[in-house]
Amino acid sequence: MQxxxxxxxxxxxxxxxxxxxxxxxxPTINWRxxxxxxxxLDTVWGAAEYLTERVSVLTDGKFTIRPxxxxxxxxxxxVLDAVQNGTTECGHTAGFYYLGKEPALVFDTGVxxxxxxxxxTAWLLHGGGGALxxxxxxxxxxxxxxxxxTGAQMGGWFRKExxxxxxxxxxxxxTPGLLSMVYEKLGAIPQQVAGSDIYPSLEKGALDAVExxxxxxxxxxxxxxxxSYYYGPGVLxxxxxxxxxxxxxxxxxxxxxxxxALRAACATAADDLLAKYDANNIVALKRLVGQGVKxxxxxxxxxxxxxSATKQVLExxxxxxxxxxxxxxxxxxxxxxxxxxxxxxDGAAENYLMAxxxxxx
Amino acid sequence: MQxxxxxxxxxxxxxxxxxxxxxxxxPTINWRxxxxxxxxLDTVWGAAEYLTERVSVLTDGKFTIRPxxxxxxxxxxxVLDAVQNGTTECGHTAGFYYLGKEPALVFDTGVxxxxxxxxxTAWLLHGGGGALxxxxxxxxxxxxxxxxxTGAQMGGWFRKExxxxxxxxxxxxxTPGLLSMVYEKLGAIPQQVAGSDIYPSLEKGALDAVExxxxxxxxxxxxxxxxSYYYGPGVLxxxxxxxxxxxxxxxxxxxxxxxxALRAACATAADDLLAKYDANNIVALKRLVGQGVKxxxxxxxxxxxxxSATKQVLExxxxxxxxxxxxxxxxxxxxxxxxxxxxxxDGAAENYLMAxxxxxx
Numbered sequence: 243m244q245x246x247x248x249x250x251x252x253x254x255x256x257x258x259x260x261x262x263x264x265x266x267x268x269p270t271i272n273w274r275x276x277x278x279x280x281x282x283l284d285t286v287w288g289a290a291e292y293l294t295e296r297v298s299v300l301t302d303g304k305f306t307i308r309p310x311x312x313x314x315x316x317x318x319x320x321v322l323d324a325v326q327n328g329t330t331e332c333g334h335t336a337g338f339y340y341l342g343k344e345p346a347l348v349f350d351t352g353v354x355x356x357x358x359x360x361x362x363t364a365w366l367l368h369g370g371g372g373a374l375x376x377x378x379x380x381x382x383x384x385x386x387x388x389x390x391x392t393g394a395q396m397g398g399w400f401r402k403e404x405x406x407x408x409x410x411x412x413x414x415x416x417t418p419g420l421l422s423m424v425y426e427k428l429g430a431i432p433q434q435v436a437g438s439d440i441y442p443s444l445e446k447g448a449l450d451a452v453e454x455x456x457x458x459x460x461x462x463x464x465x466x467x468x469x470s471y472y473y474g475p476g477v478l479x480x481x482x483x484x485x486x487x488x489x490x491x492x493x494x495x496x497x498x499x500x501x502x503a504l505r506a507a508c509a510t511a512a513d514d515l516l517a518k519y520d521a522n523n524i525v526a527l528k529r530l531v532g533q534g535v536k537x538x539x540x541x542x543x544x545x546x547x548x549x550s551a552t553k554q555v556l557e558x559x560x561x562x563x564x565x566x567x568x569x570x571x572x573x574x575x576x577x578x579x580x581x582x583x584x585x586x587x588d589g590a591a592e593n594y595l596m597a598x599x600x601x602x603x
Numbered sequence: 604m605q606x607x608x609x610x611x612x613x614x615x616x617x618x619x620x621x622x623x624x625x626x627x628x629x630p631t632i633n634w635r636x637x638x639x640x641x642x643x644l645d646t647v648w649g650a651a652e653y654l655t656e657r658v659s660v661l662t663d664g665k666f667t668i669r670p671x672x673x674x675x676x677x678x679x680x681x682v683l684d685a686v687q688n689g690t691t692e693c694g695h696t697a698g699f700y701y702l703g704k705e706p707a708l709v710f711d712t713g714v715x716x717x718x719x720x721x722x723x724t725a726w727l728l729h730g731g732g733g734a735l736x737x738x739x740x741x742x743x744x745x746x747x748x749x750x751x752x753t754g755a756q757m758g759g760w761f762r763k764e765x766x767x768x769x770x771x772x773x774x775x776x777x778t779p780g781l782l783s784m785v786y787e788k789l790g791a792i793p794q795q796v797a798g799s800d801i802y803p804s805l806e807k808g809a810l811d812a813v814e815x816x817x818x819x820x821x822x823x824x825x826x827x828x829x830x831s832y833y834y835g836p837g838v839l840x841x842x843x844x845x846x847x848x849x850x851x852x853x854x855x856x857x858x859x860x861x862x863x864a865l866r867a868a869c870a871t872a873a874d875d876l877l878a879k880y881d882a883n884n885i886v887a888l889k890r891l892v893g894q895g896v897k898x899x900x901x902x903x904x905x906x907x908x909x910x911s912a913t914k915q916v917l918e919x920x921x922x923x924x925x926x927x928x929x930x931x932x933x934x935x936x937x938x939x940x941x942x943x944x945x946x947x948x949d950g951a952a953e954n955y956l957m958a959x960x961x962x963x964x
Binding site: 268296299300301302355356358359360361363364366367368369393394396456474475476477480497498499502503505506507509510512513514516517518520521522523524525527528537539542545546549552553556574576577578579580581582583584585586587588589590591592593594595596598599602603 | 629657660661662663714716717719720721722724725727728729730754755757817835836837838841858859860863864866867868870871873874875877878879881882883884885886888889898900903906907910913914917935937938939940941942943944945946947948949950951952953954955956957959960963964
């Protein structure tokens with residue numbers, strides 16, 4: 243098992259040996275970082291700002307990165323293009339937005355019924371996933387450093403109760419990327435609706451449902467007033483790993499310690515992002531339930547159908563693309579092992595704690 | 604909710620503003636870092652070395668930290684003392700080893716039936732835990748930065764099957780700290796046995812059981828040859844968070860970017876440590892089971908008894924120490940919220956995936 247190869251550029255032996263040769267002078271470097279995310283997603287956006295602050299502190303202010311929120315500099319779903327073309331040195335985005343360019347980029351973010359944030363990190367760092375992602379991003383003259391995972395996202399807000407898979411048929415749901423293909427296979431009619439248009443679309447009935455993020459972000463958009471059923475658990479999105487996507491030429495020009503500063507700042511910001519979501523989501527959820535939101539768990543039949551549809555979507559892509567098939571094989575084998583380990587140890591222990599929550603410590 | 608206060612020293616506003624004033628010259632600083640852990644625990648020890656390498660890369664080799672394995676410089680369970688006294692600038696250890704000095708230090712590492720690695724990070728960063736730990740370590744002229752969590756450890760190796768709590772009575776088990784108090788309440792007779800003496804003690808029957816780490820580390824010590832029952836899940840240790848413990852005076856002398864380098868390197872090393880354990884534990888477990896190890900889940904009755912005993916141990920401490928009681932109250936409230944959130948979303952989703960492992964993606 244290997245760490246990401248691009249990181250070995252700044253790895254232990256190499257960089258320690260080469261450090262005296264390069265970068266005795268700390269160059270002043272200023273980058274721009276367009277984000278796919280708006281400021282209103284304050285946890286995600288906050289982590290992007292926090293990341294740039296950490297880099298500045300680590301380099302005594304010599305390496306600065308200016309973040310731009312969605313659309314300020316480039317359209318939100320063209321951040322990878324900007325990085326690829328060198329319009330900007332880096333970007334704050336998520337691989338799965340570029341499914342249309344390269345379906346396998348979804349593995350850098352997350353796949354329905356996929357890996358938890360912890361398992362995703364393990365796959366990248368010690369499961370061979372990092373090297374596969376390096377190869378993939380290299381086709382876009384880029385590399386990707388994980389800089390925050392949202393954790394499982396909720397299933398979303400529905401105007402009507404979902405009692406069986408029949409209730410999904412014809413359902414107009416706002417949901418992105420791979421999730422929309424899963425819903426499509428189940429007879430729903432996925433819609434592309436910008437964040438600011440979701441509420442009015444639900445209110446006037448142009449939308450039946452919306453999958454957004456989780457309680458903390460969802461609460462602010464007021465969905466509960468126009469769609470009273472809130473579904474979990476987040477089997478369709480066990481995690482979404484955000485990416486600091488970096489132009490390879492810009493990366494190569496950095497002294498090793500600036501490369502390491504980027505990577506380390508991403509690790510720090512990622513810890514902070516998930517911690518903030520975990521601390522805040524439950525507080526928001528309790529408020530929402532207190533306001534009368536009907537918190538529901540998907541019926542098992544619906545989850546089974548979603549799982550089968552996901553499998554089909556993945557196999558369709560694998561049949562069309564050998565590189566997708568190769569990554570899927572690695573990811574699948576790692577996932578199977580991690581599910582087994584989880585069912586023996588960590589996951590089984592958590593289950594016991596959840597089951598005895600009421601009479602716990 | 605606040606981040607750890609000591610970290611705000613190098614925090615966004617402050618450090619960015621003050622950066623031009625301090626540390627334009629990068630000083631050469633050499634620290635020593637005794638560890639409580641031996642080289643044979645290569646994942647834990649490897650992360651300690653990796654951490655020092657990251658710091659060196661981040662500072663162009665100007666800030667070096669020399670790691671010493673258990674006993675090389677100071678006795679393994681006196682690392683905190685060495686840091687407190689300024690014998691060394693920092694140490695690589697775990698708070699729960701110093702239970703005898705200050706019981707509340709267990710909250711920096713982990714408590715039976717406690718927080719997962721992810722929940723622990725959330726408590727420290729956004730649940731008020733960090734500030735409480737800062738206050739606690741300040742009494743030892745120190746501060747603690749988390750630098751790796753093992754994830755849930757296995758219940759351990761037993762020479763005989765554990766069918767009920769009666770089978771724990773009189774059981775001579777090698778287990779440390781708070782776990783030994785839990786076992787004691789259940790009638791077992793915890794033993795302090797050095798790592799190298801465990802195998803012969805089990806072999807000749809001086810020990811009936813041993814709790815060590817997990818499959819990857821346990822396999823190397825060959826316990827399966829002398830104790831064929833391997834118990835999980837790891838309810839007694841959902842995680843053990845290791846600590847880079849730093850002398851406050853040494854910390855205060857560092858320029859902000861070196862402080863940030865320490866923190867960032869810890870985040871990077873922590874990611875790597877848990878990923879390595881997750882990737883390797885399941886591979887080792889499969890080998891062990893293939894060799895005939897009897898993998899067993901604790902009977903629910905036994906877990907219930909362990910949980911009640913843990914509650915009693917915590918309440919005994921809280922009754923004796925107001926500061927323990929204060930930390931317990933924060934930790935308990937956060938834990939309750941996280942269990943609720945987990946049971947609604949992430950944990951429930953993982954459960955579905957574990958339950959459908961055989962017919963999954």
